[in-house]
Amino acid sequence: MNTRFVKTIATTAALALALPATLGHAADFPASPASYVTPQAPAHAYPFGVLSEVRGGIFYHGYDTPEQGSGVDLNAELLSPRIVETNAGYWNYLIPRLHVGGNLNTDGKTSDGYFGLTWTVPIYQRLFGEISLGGSYNDGHTQFVPPVGYSAVGCHLMFRESATLGYQLTDHWSVMATAEHISNDHLCARNAGMTNFGGRIGYTF
Template sequence: MVGLLGFEAANAADLTTPLAYAPPAVGVGLISELRGGVLAHNPAGRESGSADVNLELLFVKPFQPADPVMAFFVPRIHLGTTINTAGDTSHVYAGFTWTYDFTDKLFAEASFGLGFHNGKTSDFVPRNRLALGCSPLFRESASLGYRISQNWSVMATVEHLSNAGLCNDNQGMTNYGVRVGYVF
């Protein structure tokens, strides 16, 4: 009976251990991670049929709460660019990234910020180009990632830019792709 109670106590303690954990590396200076990848450019609409190159810097969190759930609510600041290889709409962006670690290998992310683009905003927009209405646009992204090692990760990413109906035209742009990250 005592052995059985000891076993139950150990299992109860295991249940209080959170699934999330602190990232494997803290970062050097202000930069915590560098990412790069290739995205399909707006495959479901105008300007489809080309690829984008994506580069992104993520900065360290201003502080890291011990509780993993609370740590999720403290974002990292990011700066990045998505450059179209065919001369269509490209953009630079900045915002906040929230990361949740399901395990020491599997994680999910969401980000929100603003993007400044070189696309079309006027009333006359050629049929093969996006009518984005204005600049800047809101930029959101989501990723599902896997840590290959302490420093390297790979992630499937979707990013979307839109003016949320604040300007006349609002076709928006959604890109899908794969990125690789390196944690310093």
Template sequence: MTRLGLAALAAACLAAPAIADDERGTEIRLGVTAHDLADHVEDGPNITVDALFASPDFLEAIWSPRPYLYGSFNTNGLTNFGATGLAWNWAFSENWNFEFRTGLSYNDGVEDIDPNSPPDDPTRIRLATTRSLMGNEILFHNAIGLDYDLNDHWSVGAYYEHISHGQILASGRNQALDNAGIRVGYRWGR
């Protein structure tokens, strides 16, 4: 997944002139994602809520990303997470936009299995077979998305996101989560 993140970052950097012209204002998005696509250990869709804000002037030096707040809530009561960071937008045609975002997230998932528990411990077996072992509460949040502007206010899109510690924010377990989904957004203040 690191290669995908680096490729998306490179694409965002190459698109800097188009990104710098983006004045998308404030936006609220609601979505639904398929949860844990890579490992398929955790199940159930996630409901997502996303708030993106107009880029402040001091971020012009890094191509005017929009700050974001994001929440992802699992409908089966498994790993939920919230994230914050920066989102770069590249309008590559009149109505189509590519987005790359990066930030930090906090999750309520299982960090790891107790190393002192015996191999036949029922709790150990249940956690190993039903939960992604995140390795840390604080993880990186990276996402790419493709959105279509229906008009000046409404958009629809699809996106992919990845949360993990990448052996940087922690060491050891790093099963991470990969989610993909669809979203609808409402924008104002353009």
């Protein structure tokens, strides 16, 4: 495996450990958006405790950057239940889940690991939407003039946001279209952000 990516994931894991300690006591209603029609349902006991959902998919890499079209990004993501247990009805949609994930570029270009908060809301029947905010750590080039074909990301630690539109196929399986963006918001010398988008599948325990 790409040693740069291994280092990236290791650093991201260390950063993710700084997330709230409430993760160890997380409880939630069923994460399946199909269950949101009954928001007063009792808390769901997940077989893996702090892990409620796993996701994976393929992203188009580096839209509108020097790395555009360089291979694809293999995405994987883990999500917790909501960080607190409550019977607050539809106010539950304001309570986020914790996530940690990563993108491995198949062409050796910029890969990253990320962590943060995810808010999931139902739209209509089994259709749902999501917004995620957090941080990421990438293995990209930070020098002012990077090698040809590489993006100058400015710094390794960056902000990350994403938006998802999904459909719950069953109580366990879902499909999603996701767009994500990382940037340093001009906190570093260069701010060549990275935008990826593609499709994923998810499995809720």
